Amino acid sequence: MTTKEKTKLFQGIFSFILILLLMEACSPSKKKEPLKVSFPKAIYALSTDTLPFTFDISNQAKLTWQKNKPGEYFCNVDYPQLNARLYCTFHLITPDKFRTFAEESRKMAYQHTAVATGIKEKAYSNDTAHRYGILYDIQGKVATPIQVALTDSSHYFFNASLYFNTITNADSIAPVVNYIRQDIIRIMETLTVKSH
Numbered sequence: 470m471t472t473k474e475k476t477k478l479f480q481g482i483f484s485f486i487l488i489l490l491l492m493e494a495c496s497p498s499k500k501k502e503p504l505k506v507s508f509p510k511a512i513y514a515l516s517t518d519t520l521p522f523t524f525d526i527s528n529q530a531k532l533t534w535q536k537n538k539p540g541e542y543f544c545n546v547d548y549p550q551l552n553a554r555l556y557c558t559f560h561l562i563t564p565d566k567f568r569t570f571a572e573e574s575r576k577m578a579y580q581h582t583a584v585a586t587g588i589k590e591k592a593y594s595n596d597t598a599h600r601y602g603i604l605y606d607i608q609g610k611v612a613t614p615i616q617v618a619l620t621d622s623s624h625y626f627f628n629a630s631l632y633f634n635t636i637t638n639a640d641s642i643a644p645v646v647n648y649i650r651q652d653i654i655r656i657m658e659t660l661t662v663k664s665h
Contacts, residue, residue, distance in 0.1 A: 508648045513655060520544070522559055522625070525659040527652045530555075546629075546652075551645050555653065557629040562620075570626040574618040577630070578605040585609040593619070593657050602627075602657055606650075610639055614646045615653055625662050629653065 511527035517534070520542060526532055529551075534544035540561035547554050562570060578588065586609035593602040602619035617629040631649060633642060 508644075511652060511655075513659075515659075520559070521561070522627070522660060522662045524656045524661070526656070530652065546656075548649065551649070552634045553631060553645065553649060554634065555629050555631050555649070555656075557627065560626045562624065562626050564623040567620065567622050567626070570620070571618070574603075574616075574626070574628055577628070578603075578607065578616045578618075581607050581609075581611045581613070585611050595658070598661070600657075600660060604650075604653065604657065608639065614639070614642070615650060617653060617657060619657055619660055621662070627660060629656065 509529060511529055513525040513527055516523050516526045516532050520534060522542075526546060529548060531547045531549065532544060533547065534542055536542050542559040544557045544559070545554050546557065560570060582588070585607050588608070589606040591604045591606070593604060594600070599621045600619060601622065602617060605616040605618075607614050607616065613630045613632050615629075615631040617627075619627040619629075631646070631653070633645075
């Protein structure tokens with residue numbers, strides 16, 4: 470076989486393999502495997518006791534806070550490795566202010582309806598602790614995929630909203646949202662307000 474024939478044979482085989490690879494990559498019937506991501510197991514500890522409330526926080530997160538005005542606190546639960554932040558607000562309220570805070574919280578969740586593909590509400594209640602709330606899962610290309618409202622209906626109102634520090638694709642951050650959702654549920658289950 471001459472060098473010219475060998476070159477043509479090599480080019481033919483190379484072209485055939487390239488065509489097969491392109492067909493495989495573009496085949497609509499091939500189902501892509503979901504990306505498997507593993508996260509470190511969260512170990513929970515009680516948050517700072519210098520606030521008028523506490524909750525369990527993951528060792529994967531960092532809590533910072535500031536007092537805004539009497540009876541109002543802002544705190545952030547940061548996930549540096551995940552580029553995410555849970556913005557939290559805590560308000561001491563009186564029973565007559567409950568409806569205003571509840572309506573404002575619901576409005577915040579539903580302001581995403583123009584871009585959201587769906588909003589799922591999951592009610593939370595703990596009669597023993599007099600703690601009630603709603604976890605909003607907001608699907609689609611939205612700024613905040615999870616929001617939370619938590620209250621005893623008469624003394625306090627707690628809100629939290631999850632944000633990412635970069636523009637994200639809902640599909641690509643889904644595993645991260647699911648991971649942080651477990652921490653958010655833990656916060657809802659363990660929020661304890663000190664004596665009023």
